[in-house]
Amino acid sequence: MSKIRRRSVLKGMSATAVLPVIGCASGPEAPADAGLRFAHGVASGDPDQDSVVLWTRVSGASGTVLGQWQVATDAHFSAVVAEGDFSTDAARDWTVKVVPQGLPAGGSFYYRFNVGDVYSMPGRTRTLPTGHVASLGIAIASCSNIPFGYFNAYETIALDPAVDLVLHLGDYIYEYGPDGYGGKSGVALGREHLPRKEIVSLDDYRQRHGQYKADPQSQAMHSNHPLIAIWDDHESTNNPWTDGAENHQPETEGDWNRRRDDSLQAYYEWMPVREPGKGGSRADYWRHLRFGDLASLITLETRLTGRDEQLDYEDHLERLKTEDDVHRFYREDLWDPEREMMSAEGKAFTAAALAESVEAGRPWRIIGNQVLMARWLAPKISEQQLAEMGVEPGTGLYDYATRFRPLGEAGLPLNLDAWDGYPHAREAFYGMASATGATDLLVLTGDTHASWQNQLFDARGKAMGLELGTTGITSPGPFSDLGQEEAQAMNQLLADASPEVLWTEGQSNGYVRLVLNHSEATVDYVGVSNIKSREYKPFSLRQTRIRKSGDTLIYT
Known part of the structure; x- marks a missing residue:
């Protein structure tokens, strides 16, 4: 890719929704x-x-x-x-x-x-490119939900001169109807989902993809940059696994396999992705992109081909009364060695890609990943802390915090849909990477509607690399309804509870810009000031740098 000068690329970028010439x-x-x-x-x-x-x-x-x-x-x-x-x-x-x-x-x-x-x-x-590549700029996006707001972050990506390509980590569309997630916001903004129902059939998925592709800011991004896309859950429905999904009710929505296949057919029709090879399955979607002598980008599939059903704390909280109960759940349920995230074929592909990248001597091994890989433990939040942050009884955040307070007291992970819900599978992934000589992973993650700067270690404490998490294009962060000081306090509580989490921010929308050269990576967390109208300004939320240290990566 072309060499990119180090400079502030936010100056002069769109503040009032002016689409680029290529659009x-x-x-x-x-x-x-x-x-x-x-x-x-x-x-x-x-x-x-x-x-x-x-x-x-x-x-x-x-x-x-x-x-x-x-x-x-x-x-x-x-x-x-x-x-x-x-x-x-x-x-x-x-x-x-x-x-x-x-x-x-x-x-x-x-x-x-x-x-x-x-x-x-x-x-x-x-x-x-082939041969020597001086630098590479990637815009990292996730969680674009039409009813929640305008795709101002997409437009900012379209105008960003440091971007060579866009990596979308999933939740490119959402499946919900007007009575679901984002429905009220869609009515208020005049951005209701089409069709006006939860999508379950091929025609439904086609119409929903068409609505997203008709958006002018989406068109600006797509017309300016090539896309590397992986799906997460909402391209089919919330929290799927190989045999079902949390948001699929067979008694009213029919056969899961049919719904999954319809969602995949529409995805392949409406997205700029290659068709499977002869005899291949649409669900077997993983990639290894080689950027000359600079970087490998390897994408994972963790939703439809190998994942076991998610554990649900609602099925276990009442039984976690004693320390022995917690240890038993941790050992027998959470660390069950039979619980998988990836298919055997997907794991074999990833191992071969990592081995090739190490052998080729590329300095960067990037993993395109759907859900958080770092250990994210539930924080201990007292009533006084909630009151100081303005989280009032009766609000959704208050109910969530108090319901899962026992998790923080027990030192349990917060999100069982992420790799935290499959710790044996994560450990096997780290072991596979280590066996290829790849202990310098740069994992890029979406899903959470929050920004993350994480470090990764295996169960023995061996450094495995770093993780960058991007917030949502429009999907609201977990603390978007709090004031700035209160949101910062919640962010700090989450980071303090989890040694692998160095920083997180759960209030802004935007994307991450990653610029690589042979000696370091520059990471910019880019926010947009507003998603409720087309009047907005991009801003710099945070910048950090990454470099190699021994056989792993560190922040500088």
């Missing part, structure tokens, strides 16, 4: 009521060294649509390097995916689609 159409477009059009913009992603996935959708069609695509080295398309035809129809919801082959490694390209004289907006994309 505008380059050819004649049909009016909204005049037949075929490209109403969902364009996107690119899943690049390798000589190809990249290009995506769009044709709206207003009723039968088979034939069109063309072009790739050029300039924004005016005077230097076309690849072009071809496409065909789409109702079987794939009139979405289009093409994968131009033979593109130069490390190249920057422009692309567009057309049907007759109706053109899409242009997009800008890249192929992965």
